[in-house]
Amino acid sequence: MFSKVNNNIEERIVKAILFILALTSVVALGLIGFFVFREGLPFMIDYGIGNFIFGREWAPLQQIYGIFPMIVGTVYVTILALIIGAPIGVAVAIFLSKIAPPKVARAIKPMIELLAGIPSVVYGLFGMIVIRALIRELSHGPLSDYLPANYQTGYSVLAGSIILAIMILPTIITLSADAINSVPSEYYEASVGLGASKWQSIYTVIVPAAKSGIVSSIILGMGRALGETMAIIMVAGNTVAIPELGWKGIFSPVRTLTGNVALEMGYAGPEHRQALFATGIILFIFIIILNSVTLAVVKKKED
Amino acid sequence: MDKQINKTKIAVNQLSFFYGEKQALHEISIDIPEREVFALIGPSGCGKSTFLRTLNRLNDLIHKTKVIGTIEIDGQDIYNSDIDVVQLRTAVGMVFQKPNPFPSSIFDNVAYGPRAHGIKDKKELNKIVEKSLRQAALWDEVKDRLNEPGTSLSGGQQQRLCIARVMAVEPGIILMDEPTSALDPLATTKIEDLINELRKNYTIVIVTHNMEQAARVSDKTAFFLDGEVVEVGPTDELFTNPEKQETEDYITGKFG
């Protein structure tokens, strides 16, 4: 009466198909890792990992491949972007989740989403025309006596950092706001009930409780800045050079790891191409380090 | 009530049930006769719903559960490995605590089961839908709006729709898990009247937290406590003259 019948076959086939579909992303990730490393790793070993990473000259025509300037450029632009973007992002997150009336917060949320949805080339274009021009006003104007000629174009670390800072705002705002909102409201009420002001309660109770979430939102924003390619190419000038130490450096044109790949892949010969894949590996490693840090932060919170 | 002895429909023998390490049912043995209403009562968390859900193997959906012992329906062990749960659930219908109509029309709700079992002919479906809705005493209220969403009905109507939905696949057994707990008194009365009507053709197992309801609708009652059956018997005897102290304490309202 209840014995097994044919409709089990359909059920099994469907399950098998879905299982295969679910494997797709695993296979894709495996292939990405395999091919990027296969193309780049042998070159890196042949050339010498130290020479590759710490080499200060990049001249593919002379078979010289040192990406140290790009590493410095990437780190410089990313950190400056965080210095500008992180405080603003966290401030907006606190404002939206704890201070703004719900109606205002609801009105602002779609704007943040829109900020996240604008294509990076549009940011790049805006940066290229508007922000670069503003910086040039400064570097070619009042500061021109202090800066070398190639620091006066406006294409610079600063332009790149400002654009990246804007681009990482949505990530930091959304995730920090989530973290702040997930702090039990009793904490806050208890603090206010004890006579602390709203701000004191936010500052001494809410923000510390949401700290790990806020930190991981900043790290994720950092990942986004590190991986951004198009916008940064459009505003950073892309010269392979290590910026000067000191304040002048922020006016220096700079090339990032991502920019290096995107700019040269189109015309690269075989060895040059391998060098660009090796650049991709370095980028990969940066991201893996960042993700491990995020995991550690989240884990620390769970413990 | 005049009692003739009906043959056993569901035979439960030494049934134990585990959620992971936790044992929820302890060696339960009950015989449920055909075409009677069998009530399961007891305080919440006593295992009566868990027990009900072993009868159509709906507990299979939960991770890491284990069953020991046997449940035989019409002499067939439903936990045997060659049993098809889909077939089993076709034969053992279930009505849930909260009405859960599908987000589709009244007609589609009732036709859902028959369609799943391969009936495509529109005329036949029409016939089944009308018959099932009549059996569930809902036809007159909805016959002019079969295309409206099932969720537009009142709570009581929704529950009768869910009963009609079960009728449509013609099970021999209907499990009811506190079917009136989310309903108002008037809707509850309607469902109880319906149960009295359905007992002629169906074996009904009903979980209820409402002892008056058990007394009103059931022929036999089992009293559950901490995953064990304390007492089973004809409902009127169990309520008027319980054998065990715990049963008496429960039905006189001393706990639970």
Add this chain to the structure above:
Amino acid sequence: MSKVKRNQWIAFGLLSLATAFTIVILLAILFYVMSQGLEMISWEFLTENPRNMGAEGGIYPAILGTIYLVGMTLLIATPIGVGTAIYLNEYTREGPFKRTIRFTTEALAGIPSIVFGLFGFVFFVILLEPYTGGWSILSGSLTGVIMILPVIIRASEEALRNVPNALREGSLALGTTRWYTIKKTVLPVAFPGILSSIILSIGRVVGETAAFLLTLGGSLLLPRTIFDGSRTLSLHLYMVAMETGNMDMALGTGAVLIILVLIINFTAGFLFKRLVKRFS
């Protein structure tokens, strides 16, 4: 004013300022690109071929390229992404397999798009050239698929998780198979959520450039088949701005992109609201 009150006043002032600043930046970008770009948009701009490497003429091939690329990418990614989500949410329980997939989607979501480009280039463009046509819409789409899979998988999983269990039980208790229950009850209920995830991933494809720079080829010709090279609006904007220096043409393209993004966000938001309504 007490010190405490003054501090609060200053702090709230700064926080409001940061928020206002963020909004002003958004509006400045939108206003600038739209006000400069809308002037460029005309019927000819949208329907003519570019001349002089895109420094003059229209953007028709880029519009067509975008549509082809988005269409192909979704066509491939939707069944894979939704299928994965169904498998994860309906057919498996917490365990190593589920954790592996979750780790994978997170890892994929974190990979910079230029790395997808590198992979797409060496795998689809070079290695599979006989099948993909080298730099082509197909190569670009397959690369795009990997990029948007995490978006679709996660959001679809979320949509499936939100389907009340009572509906699954109600259906299964009628003696239906798991797949029938999914097909007839779970998926229809989860549909708006899944759809809004798909629409959001359109935004991702439309906005992506780096990965397509290395896989799409950037041809200005009208694509006839998926084996032809092409360019998307984003890629067109980049190439025009960097290679021709004609900022007006780039701004016109930028305005079209922004309008697209606005439509996408609005539609996804609308669907999401409908979904929330259904469950409240």
